[in-house]
Amino acid sequence: METLNFEYKATQRLTRRSHVGVVGSGDLEVLIEPSNQSTSHVRVRTSVDGYAQIWKAVLDRFFARFEPAAHVEINDFGATPGTVTLRLEQAAEGVRS
Amino acid sequence: MSLRAPVSSRGRTWFEALAENALPINTGLGSLLVADPTWEGERVRLLVIVPDPQNHFPRARHGELGLEEGWALAHHVRDAIAADSSSPKRAIVAIVDVQSQAYGRLEALLGIHLSLAAAADAYATARTAGHPVVALIVGTALSGGLLAHGDQGHRLLALGAPGVIVHAMRKASAARITRRTVEELDELGKTVIPMAYDIRQFAKLGLLHELIAGIDADAPSAAQIAKVKERIAAAITDIRSNPGDLTSRLDNAEAKVTRAASIEVRRRLAEQWNAP
Amino acid sequence: MTSTIHSDNPITKERRDRFLSRQSVIEMRARERARALLDPGSFREVLNPFDRLEFPWLPLQGIVPESDDGVVVARGQFAGKPAVIMAIEGAFQGGGMGEVSATKIAAALALARRDWESSRPILPVLLLETGGVRLQEANLGEAVVAEIHAEIIALRRHTPVIGVITGMIGCFGGMSIAAGLCSYLVVLPQARLELNGPEVIEQEAGIDELNAGDKHLIWSLMGGEQRYETGFVDALVEDDVKALRQAVQALAERGVRSRHRSEMVEEYRRRLATIDPAAPPDGPALRRMWPREVKS
Numbered sequence: 001m002e003t004l005n006f007e008y009k010a011t012q013r014l015t016r017r018s019h020v021g022v023v024g025s026g027d028l029e030v031l032i033e034p035s036n037q038s039t040s041h042v043r044v045r046t047s048v049d050g051y052a053q054i055w056k057a058v059l060d061r062f063f064a065r066f067e068p069a070a071h072v073e074i075n076d077f078g079a080t081p082g083t084v085t086l087r088l089e090q091a092a093e094g095v096r097s
Numbered sequence: 098m099s100l101r102a103p104v105s106s107r108g109r110t111w112f113e114a115l116a117e118n119a120l121p122i123n124t125g126l127g128s129l130l131v132a133d134p135t136w137e138g139e140r141v142r143l144l145v146i147v148p149d150p151q152n153h154f155p156r157a158r159h160g161e162l163g164l165e166e167g168w169a170l171a172h173h174v175r176d177a178i179a180a181d182s183s184s185p186k187r188a189i190v191a192i193v194d195v196q197s198q199a200y201g202r203l204e205a206l207l208g209i210h211l212s213l214a215a216a217a218d219a220y221a222t223a224r225t226a227g228h229p230v231v232a233l234i235v236g237t238a239l240s241g242g243l244l245a246h247g248d249q250g251h252r253l254l255a256l257g258a259p260g261v262i263v264h265a266m267r268k269a270s271a272a273r274i275t276r277r278t279v280e281e282l283d284e285l286g287k288t289v290i291p292m293a294y295d296i297r298q299f300a301k302l303g304l305l306h307e308l309i310a311g312i313d314a315d316a317p318s319a320a321q322i323a324k325v326k327e328r329i330a331a332a333i334t335d336i337r338s339n340p341g342d343l344t345s346r347l348d349n350a351e352a353k354v355t356r357a358a359s360i361e362v363r364r365r366l367a368e369q370w371n372a373p
Numbered sequence: 374m375t376s377t378i379h380s381d382n383p384i385t386k387e388r389r390d391r392f393l394s395r396q397s398v399i400e401m402r403a404r405e406r407a408r409a410l411l412d413p414g415s416f417r418e419v420l421n422p423f424d425r426l427e428f429p430w431l432p433l434q435g436i437v438p439e440s441d442d443g444v445v446v447a448r449g450q451f452a453g454k455p456a457v458i459m460a461i462e463g464a465f466q467g468g469g470m471g472e473v474s475a476t477k478i479a480a481a482l483a484l485a486r487r488d489w490e491s492s493r494p495i496l497p498v499l500l501l502e503t504g505g506v507r508l509q510e511a512n513l514g515e516a517v518v519a520e521i522h523a524e525i526i527a528l529r530r531h532t533p534v535i536g537v538i539t540g541m542i543g544c545f546g547g548m549s550i551a552a553g554l555c556s557y558l559v560v561l562p563q564a565r566l567e568l569n570g571p572e573v574i575e576q577e578a579g580i581d582e583l584n585a586g587d588k589h590l591i592w593s594l595m596g597g598e599q600r601y602e603t604g605f606v607d608a609l610v611e612d613d614v615k616a617l618r619q620a621v622q623a624l625a626e627r628g629v630r631s632r633h634r635s636e637m638v639e640e641y642r643r644r645l646a647t648i649d650p651a652a653p654p655d656g657p658a659l660r661r662m663w664p665r666e667v668k669s
Contacts (some may be wrong), residue, residue, distance in 0.1 A: 001435040019422045022402055023439040023465030031422055031440060047437045075437050155648050165644060171638045200569050200577040203653050207596045207645065208605050210568040211634060214522075214553030218635040221526045241508075241513070241568055244547050248519035265511040270576060275508055290434055291472070291513035304516050343523045344483075346516070358429050359517065360422065361610060362476040363449045363483075366446070369419045 002049045006042040006059050010035065010069035018094025021087045028076035028084060030091040035071045046076040054081055062088045065082065103127070104109035104148040105339045107236035107260075107314055108194030112145040113190070114322045115329075119143075128152050129169045130158070133187070136330055140176045144170060146195050156201030162242045163199030167212030170246055174219035185226040186200055188333045191220070191250060193234045195242030197267065213245035215308035216284070219317050220249035229336035231329055234296070237316055251336045251345075254328060259316035261296040268294060268345025269351065290355055306332055396614040398539050399563060403462035406500055406539075407447040407662035409614045410458055410621070415449035419481070426473055430510045439465045442473040446481045451496055452622050455488075457481055463542035470548060475517035482524035482534075489531035495626055498527060499536045499555065504570060505546015516548035519662065525554045533557055535624055537617065537630050538564040538597070538606075545570045554635050557624040558606040559617065560597035566605065567595035577639030593656030602660040604667045605634070632669075 013035035020028035035041070040063070044055055058081050072091075076084070103109060112130050119134035127149035133142050145152050148160040162170075173191060181187055188300030198213060199203075224230045234255035243263065249255065255261055257344025264271070272279045286293030290301050294303060300308045312321045347360055398406055408416045420426065422440035431438045443465035447458045459478045460470045469477075478499070488495045506514035525534050536555035539543045543565030544552050551557055552566055560566065569577075571585035584590065593599055601609040607624060610616040644663055648654065654662060 001437055012478065017423060019440070022462055022464045027464065029439060030423070033423060045432075045437045047435075073440070075439055076512055077437055107437075116407075118515040139489065147443060156582075168638055168642050168645065172642065175638060188611045197577075198568055200582075202578075202583050203573070203592060203650060204646075205567045205569065205574065205583070206603050206654070206659060207648060207654065208603075209554075210549035210566065210640070214550045214569060214635040215638055215641070217522050217550060218526060218554060218633070219474050219638075221523055225527070241547065241550065244515065244519055244522065248516075249523060257396075263512055263515075265506045265508060265515050270573070271508055271511075273576075285434065289430055291430060291511070292508075293512075299512055302516065304515075314495060314625055319424075342518045356472070356513070358427055359476045359513075362426065363480045364475055365426075366477065366480045367422050367484060370448070372417060372448075 001077045002046050004046070004052050004055055005090045006044070006056065008040045008042065008059070008063040009067055010038060010040040011067035012069060013032045014068050014070055014095050016095045020090040020094060021073045023082040026078055026080070026083065028074055028079040029085055032071050032091045032095050033066065033071045033072040035069050037069070040068060040070045040072065041074040042074065044074045044076060048076070058084050061085075066092055068092075074096075100271040104150060106147050106194055108145040108160065108192055109147045110228055110290060110315065111192050111233070111235045112143055112147070112368075114267065114317060115190070115326060116143055117351045120245060124169055124173065126165055126169050127168055128157065128163075129173070131173045136326060137332065139185035139330060139333065142173070142187055143192060144173060144189070144246070146242075154201070154203065156204055157199040160196045161195070162195050162213065162245055164204055164207055164209050164212045164330050167209065167216045167245055171192070171215035171219040174216070178223050178228065181228070188229040188231065189196070189220070189223050190329060191230070191232045191247045193232050193238045193243060193247045194236030195239060195246060196237055197216065197239040198241035213241050220227040220246070224249060224251055224342075229333045231332050231336070233325070234263065235263055236262070239267065240265050251340055252332045253304055254307045254332060255296050255300070255305055255324070256311060256312045256314045257296060257310040258306040260314060262294050263296065263299045264294050301332050301351050302355050303349045304346050395529055395612070397612050398614055398617055399561070399612050402458035402464065403445045403500065403502065405550060405641060407445050407458040407460040410447035410498065410618060411447065411456065412453065417448050417532050419446045419448055420477060421455055428473060430472065430513070431587045434509055435454065436509060442471060443468060444474040444477045448478050451498070451625070454496060456496040456498060457485055458500065459499050461502045463502035466507050468503035468542050469505065470503060470514045471507040471510040472517060475521060477665060479520040482521065482528050486524065486531065489528070493533065495534060497534050498621060499551070500533070501536055501538050501544040501548055502542045502554055503544055503546070503548045504542060504563065505548055506667040509510065509640070515547060519552065521551050521644055522554055525551060529556045530629065533625055533627065535621055537621065538566055539612070540597070545569070554633070556633060557608070557627070558629045559608040559610060559620045560600060560606045561610060561612050562597045564597035564611065565595045565644055566597075566600050599656050599660070601638070602663045602665060603663045604613055618633045634667070640669060
């Protein structure tokens with residue numbers, strides 16, 4: 001298991017929190033919570049070691065489109081980048097709606 | 098009844114030692130021994146599962162808790178409850194040396210899950226009816242075997258001796274399923290306490306009322322038998338004044354450390370139970 | 374010549390509409406199942422993912438935890454009355470019971486009992502999707518499953534404790550004992566209920582005893598329909614939320630059971646005595662020998 005931490009600019013204030021997914025094989029869960037801090041913090045716990053760069057790329061892209069002031073937790077059990085992006089979008093949808 | 102000498106087992110050894118002069122009840126099963134000794138005026142019903150190579154069901158011939166054993170345990174525990182309904186409630190002592198539950202096609206078909214549920218139910222019913230229920234682990238206490246025969250008691254006692262093992266699965270199988278070697282599992286047991294096979298690690302979980310040291314589990318001396326009997330009797334006395342239930346196992350120094358998560362979950366769930 | 378074969382015969386239309394409106398429970402995750410079972414809008418999760426529970430044992434072994442540890446406890450209304458759903462998430466660690474997940478269930482059952490003791494009725498429903506105890510927490514998982522057993526036995530005096538097994542994981546291990554202690558059980562045909570998983574039976578007893586790959590054989594021994602036809606469960610429903618709700622409601626309305634299956638010792642000893650292990654019945658044969666109703 002690897003724990004990765006990322007920081008992003010926190011712009012958009014959130015009023016809701018959101019949780020999607022399950023930590024099943026090839027899947028992940030994402031929790032997004034409003035944060036008051038000046039930067040958004042993302043903690044990724046993943047069962048597959050050695051993919052820090054891919055995580056960064058996926059998260060960079062996600063945060064470029066949507067800059068929440070959030071605390072984000074990801075518990076991953078070997079999801080593909082596509083599935084990670086999907087879950088992130090679902091979670092984002094959850095805080096927007 | 099078999100004419101051959103019964104297969105020895107720790108369960109049988111301790112049953113015979115603790116039953117003293119009491120004659121075993123005819124349970125109809127070579128794999129279930131029940132007797133009602135009286136210890137210093139205290140009536141006790143002893144129950145133990147033992148190997149029986151002549152057992153009716155082939156998959157339960159080596160000390161496994163099978164279909165017939167589960168229902169028979171339930172029968173004999175409920176018998177004691179009924180017999181004592183208007184009299185002092187005798188103590189019930191489950192001597193635990195169970196290889197595992199029985200594994201087989203017939204066992205699956207005929208509902209072994211319900212057979213074990215019946216045994217657990219009977220012990221729990223005895224406990225809540227006022228019978229002191231004690232489990233004494235003298236050998237293997239694997240998986241469904243302990244859940245059905247012992248876990249529903251007020252107190253768990255164990256001999257602190259080699260070969261006294263509590264676990265959810267046989268080591269070889271557990272190793273394969275978790276994709277580790279047996280050696281890795283042993284190593285893991287040193288830090289991941291609930292995975293350890295050693296009874297002394299198990300004791301750190303706060304689940305045992307007492308770990309009785311200095312006992313030869315296979316060939317106890319008269320003095321050692323007397324000591325174990327005395328410890329069980331002390332547990333029975335303790336239960337009569339302070340029965341508690343299974344959550345009492347959270348109320349000790351070890352549990353406060355190794356089961357902090359259990360305690361916390363219960364506390365927080367209670368806090369959130371009613372809507373704010 | 375063109376013709377659209379499109380029968381608006383009322384019978385086929387009704388069947389088609391029902392088919393289209395069916396909502397599969399199997400395809401739902403635990404949280405969704407709990408929400409779907411409760412009256413709309415009444416779902417309130419207790420100890421939700423954001424409550425930041427500590428998971429002492431999985432990260433220690435390099436295993437990624439799940440925020441709810443694989444159990445969802447939700448309060449709400451069921452058919453207009455207070456209820457608590459305890460739903461196991463089969464996708465996380467095969468629904469294996471660990472210290473935290475099992476404690477959530479044991480504690481919820483204990484609180485339900487406390488409610489009853491204070492004259493506050495509440496209906497407990499267990500959604501059992503579990504391989505049994507989580508091996509990575511072995512002895513603690515087992516110990517807390519024992520607490521669940523004790524709580525079911527105590528609670529079912531006050532209220533029916535209803536177990537639901539849908540599949541596809543099924544209900545195995547120590548939690549199959551919990552199922553056996555429930556007041557009533559509802560299953561789908563896809564469900565399996567048994568103490569030992571097929572793989573474990575094959576491993577311990579050999580492939581001749583049981584071939585874990587033989588699905589037809591497995592379901593003929595421990596599948597939902599087999600369990601229903603031989604009196605081990607109380608209702609068999611199709612994979613549809615509405616059908617499941619109706620079945621749970623019907624069982625809840627039966628009220629507290631005067632004699633639970635796990636108390637019917639003499640009846641089952643008599644049933645067992647009709648079996649000759651030297652000439653064992655198969656699934657279909659057992660249905661003739663052990664009908665649905667267990668005679669006193």
